[in-house]
Every structure is written in structure tokens, then in C-alpha cells.
Amino acid sequence: MNKQLITIYTLIKMKVCFTVLCSVVLLSCEQVVGFDYQAERKICLNCILNPDSIVRVDLYYTRTLDETGEFEPVTNATLEFFENGEPWGTANPVSEGNYQLNKKPLEGKTYAVKCTAPGNLPLTAETTVQEKPDVAYVVQSRKKYERWQEGSESSHFYWLLVDYQLKDQNGKDFYWNYTLGWYSPYKKYNYGERVSYISPYIDDFNRVVDPESKNGFYYKLYARLTDAGVDGEQLTFTKDMTTKKIDVFFNADEHYDRYMKSSVQLWLIEEWEELPFKEPVQIYSNIENGTGIFGSASFIYLSFRNE
């Protein structure tokens, strides 16, 4: 896109904000404001249960926005876990602020955590581990990249058109989808920061209109799919893919889903940090007497290779 087009597109994106700011610029007066941040100091507990992984917990104190440096770890906490209401184990500290329980959670079970740290009210939270997404796919067409011969190894890939069938389980499910690209030679990965395909199940909250994208838009960072109105049904859609990529789906519980969504919303507006009138974002938390997140997610990885 040439510079003029970028300029006009920027104008389009800014819409009336640009004009409002132009209108008031002659009169306006700007000054730096010194805020007296008075946020209460809380313990932040972060833990996402994954059936493929042992349990890891991060435990730090929050800080006010004007504090700098590292977050202060919570070092003397006791972390007890419960599975379907029964004691499941206690996490041990592995480094300052990091705790670990050498067990893997199971899909469909409900886990609770109780964190006791001297001088603080006990933190509690609960999550139910979701089933892994049941995704089948069929490669409908495969076409060699037009410049395969000209370029380096990175240009050796195929265009794919892939039909997906996501068999939804009964109950609320919150699917998230993103792609990883193999970073040659297949040992490292590159995170794809945008996803662009059309599906009626996708939540548009992070849709960004982009004249350069194939569909005229893309989803920033992730595509979030919900089963609202189609619970227990087969969700079918088609995506453009390429080889040398991994298509990742994960099924989040309600808490992690809300945490993820509020985080993505925050990142979206962080990109527009000078924009006034944006609706600010409160990061979702389900931690009683503290903050952070205790949620769960179950992943599947679909690999598309050249071979």
C-alpha cells in the first residue's frame, strides 16, 4: 500500500476523532496530569489448568501504576488444590513467586484453589476443565506458491483451502483459534498476529477492517468462536491456510475466556493509546479476595506440512 493510501486509511480509521481533535486544536490546552494512584495492593494469582501440563501458579503482589521495577513475589503462601471438592494436592514453591503441583488436571473435572498467605485474606477460585476441541478437517485444494522456484526455503509452501468441522460438546464452550508459523527449519515458531476467515460463529469484537486483507478485514491476534445458539452442533467453516503452519484451537472455560477477551480488548486499545473516548477495559478476574485468573484451557494442534 503506498503512502497516500496508508494516510487515507489512517484517516478512515480515526474517523471523526481526527476531525474533532482538529476542530478543538486551536483552542485546546494540554497538560500532564499527576495522578495520585491509590489502588489497593492485592495478591495476583495466575494459573491456567491444561490437561497436557502440570499445574503452575504465579503469585505476585500487584502494584500501583506509578511503581516501577519487578513485581514483588509472594513467597510464603500455601496453595491447596481440590478436585471435584476433594483435596487434590498442594503446590510447592519452585522459585520466588512460582509454585508447582506435579499433577495434570483432567477434562471435565472441577478444580478449586485456596491460597493462604500471612497477613492476607485467603484467595479462592474455581474452574472446570473443558474438553479438548473436537476438530476434523479436509484439505479441499492445494496449490503451490507462485514464487516457489524464485525464493528461498521460506517461499516453499502451498496454498490450502481447508474445510473444518468442529463438533461442539454440550454446554457452554469458548473456542479460540490462532496460527503458528514454522520458523525454518521447523524447530521454532512464529506467532501469527492475525486471523482472517469468515464464520458465523466468530465473535466480531476484535475485527479490524483492512482493505489489504483478503476478506477486507482480519481478527486481531485470535478468532474467538462461541457455540451460542448452536450448542452441541457441528460448526463447519472454511479457511485459507498454507503449509508450514500449525492451526491451534483451544477450548477455554468461562473465566479464562473472559480474561482472554478483556486482555485482547486491552491490547486493542493500547494500540490507540492517544485516542480519547475509548471505553476502558477492566481485566476480568475470578479470584476472590485478590486478583488474577484461575481458569483452564484444552488445546489441539493441527499441523500442515509440505510433505
Next chain:
Amino acid sequence: MNKLLYLLIVFPLLGYGQSTKRLTGYVQDAQTGERLIGATLFHPESGKGTTSNAYGFFSLSLPRGKQLVEARFVGYQRTTLELNLQQDTLIVVRLTPGLDLEEVTVKGRHNTSSHPELSNLSFNRINMETIDRIPVILGERDLLKSLQYLPGVKGGRENTTTYNVRGGSDDQNLILLDGVPVYNVSHVFGFFSTFNNDAIKSASFYKGGIPARFGGRLSSVLDISMKEGNMRKASGTFSISPISGRFTYEAPIKRDTASYLISFRRSFIDLPMVLMQKIYDSAQTYGFKFYDFNGKTNWMVNEKNRLYLSIYAGRDKQFHRSEYAGVSTRNHYQWGNLTGVLRWNKLFSPKLFANFSAYFSQYQYEQEAKSNSDETFTEFYTSSKLWDHSAKFDFEYYPATNYTLRFGGKYSHLVFKPNILQVKGNEYNQKFNDQYTNQSDLAELYFENDVQWGDFNINGGGRLSNYFADGEYYLHIQPRLAAGVKLGQGYSLTASYMLMTQHLHLLTNSSLGLPTDLWVASTGKVKPETGYQFALGMEKDFNQTYRAGVEAYYKQMDHVIRFEEGETFVNANENNWEESVLVGQGRAYGSELFVEKRKGRLTGMLSYTLAWSERQFDEVNNRNWFPFKYDRRHDISLMAEYELQTNSSYKKSLSFGFTLQSGNHLSVSDAEMPGIMPPGMQESVWSDLPEWFSTRKTFYEPNNFRMPSFHHLDIGYSSKRKRSNGKIYTWTFSIYNVYNRMNPWYYYKKDNEVRSVSVFPIIPSVSFTYKW
């Protein structure tokens, strides 16, 4: 509920039964023939009285024989009519403008006699002459900004036309122009209202005890009537301010039978811009302009029939064109309202007056941006449209002097095309949101009983609305009740209850009145807003010189909406709007006090409001209540005028406006915590991930920060000179924000610093009006 409705219908019938003659007629300005709304007709012998309705009509039952009737209206000389009533009689009462000799300096800002059941804190009749003299910014008189001096009415951001009433949202205010709802009332991104004062005859404002004949919004009604046109001679007004010029002309088509009025306003903002671009031969052209056109004509077919046709058209346009390196870029926004109404007044009998109306109201916003070169082509187009086509009928039945029955109905067909968006390029043509066009229908019926028993006045009734949209029916019964009693020694007590329903929602998060603010219909997912309000007030009149009052209220609102977190008006509109909003509830309560001085050289009103307003959404703040953005705890307002000189030729006065309010609320991230790295990023070879991926900035409660107190003092000087030939010259000088208070207009973050932007420093201005 059913018992209440039964009582509301039946008990007024107890007032029937006197054997009297009926005096009916119209009250009008003796010089122009303009019908006067809210004029008082008073029969001293019986102590009974009535007021003229929105068309200047009145009906009064009097004993047979010789009777004296006083006719009064603010700003007009009192007239005493000597009548010999032997049969039902239809008259025209002509009042002459000027001060009443017996009430030399009575210039009350409001005349509430048409609603004795409501306090001055629930109902105001706005004196348009006062608005002409109060200090204003940039010399641009503005009805909507003047309202913000009233207790319980708080402006959104400084100097914008949006306002919040008693803790409600800014979309909960019904604004009617000649009975037609106007959907976007702002010019220049909210800085000026679309109403041209020179074309306005009167305005009534309700924020409590809203009568059943009004519906469709939860919090307030502003009922604006345009002038009708001079029936007796040609006259005109020319006004100029640094922002715009206004021209109004009115004349009879046939004397005392038909007349017309046209009024035009156009901004000057673009003229210096265009001039500079011409001088410097700029490769770019840009500018901004707005205009308003009001037209009205009326024809008295005979003494029982009268027709009115009113039209309003207003538009804003911002444009930008450039040519650079072979690339041509064009970009424009334009938006505006178009309304039209045809009304027919019919007097069926001395006891039955009716009005039939058919109207349309349309709001349209469009933005187009194009970029062309020899090789590339990009076009972006977005538009929003709203059409409202309605027909309604209103009857007023006067079976007895102390009882008026009003009833009527309305049918509306609304079409919404919110944010149709199209992106075109050399190889693509993508359209969004076309599928979200929807239509809705609304049928409403109402009845209203206006009863007076001695010192006790009551207005009770109900409104039934049936709304159909998106395959859903919503039926609502909305009872209304307002009662007032005079306790003696100048004391009066009022109480009111109203249940309101609102079928339309405004999508906005700027509260500026931006053109991108979208009106959308209720749907299956986003239900109509409903709300009720109780108000209880007491007033004391001190020999007609001072008046003081206090009123407490409690308001509950359901199905109120707000944008989902993270939405901005920049990107929210790229989605289906239903996906971008949250539905919740609100509550507001508080009390308002006022002291008004109505006589003497110094007149004015001082008011204080203590208020709370909160919201609750399931998806926000873990379902806990939090303060509303415009929850301003304290609000002190003063509006005063001091007469320097008044005689038949000159009127010179000083005016003052002062506001001191608690600041608005904002959500400001004040806490930071470690975050979980999002899936995919841990494995990635990406380096230099932004800090905000690994940390989270947040706040524990929305709207956790209160902006600094908002206050400013404005001073105005008005000099009005009337020549012997009837021509009037008025100069108005204003200083806005005399002590240069830099009230923050908004905050933003840059380089990890929070910055506040203030827009309105001290601003002197002058405006001039010439009437002939």
C-alpha cells in the same frame, strides 16, 4: 396496577355536573397573531382558571351572564375581558407585548400555571427572551446549553449540547420540534445545537411527572414549538455571531388568515479556511460548515379548522481534498436531520379540540473516502440512516372547567440502517452490516385526566405501547400520576410517579453528540429500556417575589445499554452493534433545591443538586454496582440578570451564569499486575513483545477516578434599543469562563504520561441582532 388505572379513569368523572356556558377560544399575540402557549385565563369570581394548550386554545366553563375574565401571559400586558355569556362563545384573546403595570417587574423565568400539579423542579416553561440575554460562548445562543443551568440537568462534556437528566443517560431525553422527534440535535460535533433560537417560539421541559401524552424516553421531554409566522405584517430578524449568521423572515400570506416563516442559519467556520487556501494556493482544500433551515406555514381555514406545515432541515459537512504525487484523495463526512410535519387543528365543539399530525423525521450520516491514482483505487464508504414515519391524533375534551380529558394515539414505522460499511479496492469490494438493517413498528395509545378540586390538582393517566421489531413484540403499560396541593401561605406540595418505556437506544461512548452516534431499535437481544421515577417536592412562594423549593426523586432504569469494554467509536461501528453493547440496569436518586427571585432589577435562580447515579452490568465489575460516568454528586448553578436601564426605547442588562459541579467519572487504570502470556506467544520467536503482553493494567472498579470540579463564570451584557419605527437593535457581549478555569475536557495517555486537554479558556464574544 389495574386498580390504579381504574382510579385514574373513573375518579375524574366525579367532577361533572355544573350548568354553565362555555367560553372557548384562542390566545394570541396582538401584534403578530402568534398563538400563545400556556397563557392563563382566570375567573376571579369563582377562582377558577385554565391555560391555553400547545395551539393557544382554551376552554372554560363560566356561569351565565356578565363575567370578568383575566388573561395573562409572561411578557404581555394583562387583559381583563368583560363578557356577557348567554351562550357558548368562541373568542380570540389578543395580548399586547409589554410589562403589566400591576406587575411591573414580574418576569418569572417560568410560568407553571399550565401544570399546577408539578413543581418548578419537574416542569419548566423556558423563557426564550431570557435565553437571548444570558452569556453564551462565541455569541451563539443555545437552548440546549441553557437547560444545563437547571437543577438536575447536567451537561456531558463542557460546552456540548448533550445533557443528562436526574442520573439518566443522554439518550433518554425526548426532544420534539413541533411534535416531531429530532434524533441528532448537534452541530460541529456537539458544540452547538441544531435549534435556531430566532425560529423558536417556546419550549417546555419536563423531568418529573411527565404527562401521558409524552412517551418514548425515560428521563425528560423537551417540547419545542416553532414560531408560526406573523399574521399581520412582514417582519424579520437578522443575527450574527462569530460562528454563524441567521436570517428569519415571516409574513402574512393573507392577513389574519395565513402566514409563513422561513429561517436560515449558516456557519462561517469554513470561510477563513477557504480564504487561506486560496491565498496560498494550497494543494489541499478542507473545511467545515453547517446550516439549518426552518420553514413553517399555517392557514386558518375557518374558526374551527387550522392547518400547519413545518419543515426543518439541517446539515453538517466536513470535507478534505488533496492531490499529491499523482494520488488524488477525497474525504468527506456529512450528516443531518430532515423533519416535516403536517398538522390539522380541529375544534369539533366548544368542549372538544383535536389535533391530527403526520410527520417524518430522518437522520442520515455518511462518510466517504476515496483515493485514486493511475494504478490503485481505494474507497471507503459508511452510512447510517434512520427514518421515522408517524401519524398521530390528540384530543382534548373539556367536560367541566376543573376537568380536562386528553387522549390520543400514535403509529410509527421506523427503519434503521446502522452503519452500513463498504470497502472497495482494485480487487475487492466488501460490504459489512447490510444484514443489520431492520424495521420496527410502534403503536401507542394514551389518556390523561387533568383535574382540579380547589387547591388540589391532579394529572393521572396512562400510556400503552406496543412495539414490534426483530420478530419480538413488547407491550408496555405506563401509568403516570402527578398531584399538587396548595397548602396556604404560599406553600405547595407535589408528588409524582411515572413509568416510562424507551424503544430506541443511542450507541455512543463519547457523549458529545457525534454524528457517528447511532440510534438503534430494540431487538430480541436488546430489549426496550424501562424505568420509573418517584418525585416529592415542596415549594414556598414569598409574595410573588421569591420562590423556593426542594424536590427529592428516585429513579430506576432497566435494560440500559453501554458499550462493551474496549469498544471505541472508532472501531465499534465496524461490528454488528448488538455484539458491542452490554445491557444492564441503573438507579439514580437525589434532591434538588432552588431559590428564585422574580421581581426587581435583580432576578434569577440559584440551585443546588445533590445526586447519585449508578449502573450495574453482569459482564462488568463482577456484577457489582459502580458509579455512572456522569454521577456528579454536587451541582450549584446560578443564573441571574441585573437590569441597568429599562424604558420604552432601551433595555440594558447584565447577566451572569455560574456553574460549580463535581467532576465526571472516568475509568483510569491505577493498578498493574503480572499477566499470563497469551497462548501462542510463549512458543513464538517473536522478540520485543510489548510490555502489555506480560503485564495487565487495570482498575478494580469502573469509573474509579473523579475528574476535578467543573466550574466557570460567564458574564454578559445586553443592550436592546427600540426605535420609534419599531426596529430593534440588540448587542450582546459575553465573556465565557471569566477567570479562565481550564476544565479538563478529556484525558489521554502518551509516553506513559496522562495528559488532560482543556478546550475552553476565557472566550469573549459579541453578537448582534436586528429586528424589523
